[in-house]
Amino acid sequence: MKALRNFMNKIKPHFQQGGKFSKLESVFDGMETFLFTPNTTSRSGVHIHDSNDMKRTMITVVVALLPCLLFAMYNIGYQHFRAIGMPEASFVQMFIFGLLAMLPVIVVSYVVGLGIEFIGAQIHHKEIQEGFLVTGILIPLIVPINTPLWMTAVATAFAVIFAKEIFGGTGMNIFNVALITRAFLFFSYPAEMSGDKAFVMTDSAFGYGAGTVADGFSGATPLGEVATNVGDTLNLSTSTLDAFIGLIPGSPGETSMIAILIGAAILLITGIASWRVMLSVFAGGLSMGTIANVFATPTYPASMLDPLAQLCFGGFAFAAVFMATDPVTGARTKIGQYIYGFLIGVFAILIRVYNGGYPEGAMLAVLLMNAFAPLIDYCVVQVNINRRLKRAKAK
Amino acid sequence: MLSKRNKEALFNPLSKDNPVLVQILGICSTLAVTAKLEPAIVMGISVIAVLAISNVVISLLRKTIPTTIRIIVQLVVVAALVIIVQQILRAYAYDVSLQLSVFIGLIITNCILMGRLEAFALSNKPWPAFLDGIGNGLGYTIILVIVAFFRELLGSGTLLGFPVIPQWCYDHGYMNNGLMILPPMALITVGCIIWVHRSRNKDLQEK
Numbered sequence: 001m002k003a004l005r006n007f008m009n010k011i012k013p014h015f016q017q018g019g020k021f022s023k024l025e026s027v028f029d030g031m032e033t034f035l036f037t038p039n040t041t042s043r044s045g046v047h048i049h050d051s052n053d054m055k056r057t058m059i060t061v062v063v064a065l066l067p068c069l070l071f072a073m074y075n076i077g078y079q080h081f082r083a084i085g086m087p088e089a090s091f092v093q094m095f096i097f098g099l100l101a102m103l104p105v106i107v108v109s110y111v112v113g114l115g116i117e118f119i120g121a122q123i124h125h126k127e128i129q130e131g132f133l134v135t136g137i138l139i140p141l142i143v144p145i146n147t148p149l150w151m152t153a154v155a156t157a158f159a160v161i162f163a164k165e166i167f168g169g170t171g172m173n174i175f176n177v178a179l180i181t182r183a184f185l186f187f188s189y190p191a192e193m194s195g196d197k198a199f200v201m202t203d204s205a206f207g208y209g210a211g212t213v214a215d216g217f218s219g220a221t222p223l224g225e226v227a228t229n230v231g232d233t234l235n236l237s238t239s240t241l242d243a244f245i246g247l248i249p250g251s252p253g254e255t256s257m258i259a260i261l262i263g264a265a266i267l268l269i270t271g272i273a274s275w276r277v278m279l280s281v282f283a284g285g286l287s288m289g290t291i292a293n294v295f296a297t298p299t300y301p302a303s304m305l306d307p308l309a310q311l312c313f314g315g316f317a318f319a320a321v322f323m324a325t326d327p328v329t330g331a332r333t334k335i336g337q338y339i340y341g342f343l344i345g346v347f348a349i350l351i352r353v354y355n356g357g358y359p360e361g362a363m364l365a366v367l368l369m370n371a372f373a374p375l376i377d378y379c380v381v382q383v384n385i386n387r388r389l390k391r392a393k394a395k
Numbered sequence: 396m397l398s399k400r401n402k403e404a405l406f407n408p409l410s411k412d413n414p415v416l417v418q419i420l421g422i423c424s425t426l427a428v429t430a431k432l433e434p435a436i437v438m439g440i441s442v443i444a445v446l447a448i449s450n451v452v453i454s455l456l457r458k459t460i461p462t463t464i465r466i467i468v469q470l471v472v473v474a475a476l477v478i479i480v481q482q483i484l485r486a487y488a489y490d491v492s493l494q495l496s497v498f499i500g501l502i503i504t505n506c507i508l509m510g511r512l513e514a515f516a517l518s519n520k521p522w523p524a525f526l527d528g529i530g531n532g533l534g535y536t537i538i539l540v541i542v543a544f545f546r547e548l549l550g551s552g553t554l555l556g557f558p559v560i561p562q563w564c565y566d567h568g569y570m571n572n573g574l575m576i577l578p579p580m581a582l583i584t585v586g587c588i589i590w591v592h593r594s595r596n597k598d599l600q601e602k
Contacts, residue, residue: 148568150568151570186575186578188572188575189572189573190573191570367438
């Protein structure tokens with residue numbers, strides 16, 4: 001540690017104004033504050049400091065995502081070995097395969113995203129913000145595993161530039177950056193992003209786990225099966241319990257309800273995420289799911305799912321816990337958070353059930369409500385102001 | 396013929412006073428007709444023709460039009476010209492006129508037209524008014540062509556209908572970007588052009 005500190009002190013002058021690498025000042029600053037706690041303190045005025053700064057908040061979210069990430073690696077391997085007809089492969093083999101499959105995506109997401117943030121910070125001579133730490137881990141978890149890496153790179157670059165940097169960087173974005181990445185992929189390359197082929201990796205990862213796909217194998221997600229269901233009853237190969245445990249095809253992070261709930265617990269105990277949003281998303285989904293189920297028709301096969309299955313299938317739970325609770329793009333007033341979350345839940349199920357083109361609605365629901373969050377907050381604040389004005393006048 | 400003032404009327408709208416980039420007019424048709432290069436060019440030529448001729452006509456009539464009904468007179472002139480353009484396109488470029496569908500007819504409501512008629516033709520002689528019409532029409536067309544170039548190239552892999560992205564790219568996994576065909580990307584492309592334009596012309600940046 002001491003040697004590192006000395007080294008940093010030694011090269012510091014080169015990066016300060018007038019130094020050889022003064023253009024790279026923010027890179028140095030970013031590295032230094034990443035390695036050591038900054039020793040600068042505020043000099044004037046009254047400041048209340050919380051030990052929970054942005055870096056810690058971000059790291060906590062990353063820790064909360066770890067169960068999902070680890071489970072995703074296991075599940076990718078599990079699905080792969082099932083697809084090539086080797087279900088007897090050991091846990092370690094499955095995990096190693098998943099690790100090798102996920103690693104390139106994680107690297108691409110971080111290199112592209114952080115690269116753009118670093119360049120942006122250099123151009124504007126600003127400090128590098130930590131905002132991408134979470135986005136960078138969210139992207140591999142919500143992008144189907146078979147998406148070509150260059151597509152992920154293009155989508156990440158698009159999202160970071162057009163959903164974040166042009167609004168002013170971390171904390172200023174209107175839309176959730178990770179979801180914009182997915183939405184870009186979804187609308188740009190629809191063939192790669194849906195259907196049975198997208199969600200189960202059948203190729204080998206760096207030559208590991210090679211094999212041919214077994215006859216009659218289908219990598220359709222439960223919601224994909226629901227969307228193409230014909231007839232008066234649902235013929236599903238997965239039960240709600242399967243979806244709760246999570247050994248089913250799907251985007252890497254979204255399959256296991258258990259892993260997501262562990263993450264949710266970490267977020268709620270540390271107080272990072274708002275329980276109001278989380279609770280009301282589930283409440284909204286449950287009520288809309290019940291309504292759809294009461295008026296179930298074979299025309300809209302997803303309406304025949306029972307409400308609990310609606311919550312466990314697809315990306316609903318993942319969106320509720322990790323996407324809707326993003327404090328930057330969500331509503332900030334307490335009443336606003338209830339409305340915001342509830343409508344996300346309602347819209348997610350509404351799109352899923354009644355729009356045949358989109359078997360999964362959670363992504364679009366969160367993005368839609370992101371756009372309305374400031375309006376909800378404005379209305380809540382105005383109502384409060386009017387109420388108090390009236391009370392003041394009455395006296 | 397080309398005094399300093401006339402030159403300004405002709406060349407300013409190309410960059411410094413561009414109707415799309417600076418005045419942010421005519422955005423609706425910019426988003427609607429730029430998915431392919433060919434309809435964009437035809438649309439641009441149509442707008443140049445209608446704008447130049449209507450500018451001249453209104454300029455000739457400028458002393459006889461009562462100010463209270465000037466908008467109606469302008470609309471009648473523009474509508475007549477638009478119908479002529481529409482008929483010509485149907486006769487000689489039927490496929491393109493089908494692609495452009497209502498947007499040729501909607502030139503009538505194009506903000507650039509009313510803007511130029513009100514702001515320039517009503518208070519200038521026919522020759523400068525003609526140059527102003529050509530200039531603004533060209534300024535609009537340039538943006539249309541730039542936007543359509545990127546949208547067709549990235550969205551369909553073609554230019555003017557000819558495939559330009561070599562087959563080996565597709566063989567190695569390249570795919571056309573479906574989002575470029577959808578209107579949101581037209582808006583973002585226009586935004587990028589405005590971004591580049593403002594960063595090159597510092598005096599246009601708002602503080």
